[in-house]
Amino acid sequence: MSQLLVIEDDPDTIAVIQALLGHSGHDVVPACDGRTGLRMLHEVRPDALILDIGLPVMDGWQVLERVRDISDLPIMILTGRGQETEKVRGLRAGADDYLVKPFSKAELTARVEALMRRAGVASWAEDVYDDGLVRLEPASRSVHVAGEDVRLTPTEFRLLNTLVRHAGQVLSPAQLLSLVWDDPTGLSPERVKFAVLRLRRRMGFADPAESPIEAMRGVGYRYRPPAEQGRAGVPLSSSRQ
Template sequence: MNKQVKVLVIEDDSYICELITLYTEKSGYIVSIANDGMKGLEMFYDSPPDLVILDIMMPEMDGWEVCKEIRKWDKTPIIMLTGRGESYDKLKGFDLGADDYLVKPFDPNELMARIKAVLRRANPMLDANGTIEHPLLKIDRQQYKVTCAGQEIVLPPKEMELLYFLASHSNQVFTRQQLLDQLWGFDFEGDPRTINVHIKRIREKLGDSNPYWNVKTIRGVGYKFEVESQCYE
């Protein structure tokens, strides 16, 4: 049931491409390679990845331009690679919308740690070891299993993903549209009220008498997974 993470590497150095491929595939990711900026953009549009690893100095189109074009389209996480470590380059990368920055030569293990951190920030549903625990509640995304008050609760995939997402952002309010964008995708054309239906079913299955947490409606705004702070003291 796990979604495999797709990584697009846009880099003209074949050795670095091989190195990144070796480590990312070992972590279970699907890797695609482009050796110039124009080809990288084509591959990005043809099959949008979950994360882009982007070199700055490349033929056809440099990494700055590729980053700008990607940011016109969506918010896919980008880690930029460069042979230069000047602070100006880093600031320019962040200004253009890059999520992280790594100077060559780099430790592949450090790159993997950064990839996982960026993916967690961008979308907790992509965290390979996704388990969330609150008092009387455990959500194991890897096994798609929810345990509430010692009882296993069966949730369909979308209800499971919705609960996991909300619980991984405790006390943060999300609009219906934000939840649709995160879990159904930006191109979803269905009724936004589908969120209401899923929330209703989640509440029915988990019950509404828990003193520690609840899936709360914020009238006129959306929903949040509300956690009582004293239960962690």
């Protein structure tokens, strides 16, 4: 039996989804606001997520961004916002499907079944990264560099998270635009360059030569863990890396 997390603030919609998908053999776990939904996500580790956009406390866009920081979990947006720009935004931000309310019961069931068929086992990267220099906790979005708390913008956090999860691997500007920015349309490689410069400064590295984020001229950027730089470091704390 697959487990579906539904983050939706309308109790009638939740009741319909529970009855419909429960009848199809799915275990539906409801959450009525974004913050509760994120907490349930960590507790339940569902097979897929059905997400409303107009949520209290934390809206669906914020939830989608947080989920994509830690997992490739299949996500369907279920919302009353049917404008094409909203659909494009949702799909580019990492949703796998977008269904507009009101929806037919048959269509919802078919789309969920298709979502589950396309989905493999979701991978999670929410475990703490700690190499002795950088400690990054996706669940709380906290970052420490050399023991000091560092405050990053959401984009800077995604950039650092992407680089450390691919430690030692060179990522091209095009790859970083795709992985880090919700909507890379119209963004140039220069955007990556300036974002890396800001990230280095926030991490306390005014001199690029001292930064663990290395620019490979004409190729891209890579994160060098302390062990690669000749400094004593510790491995990733996650057993799933």
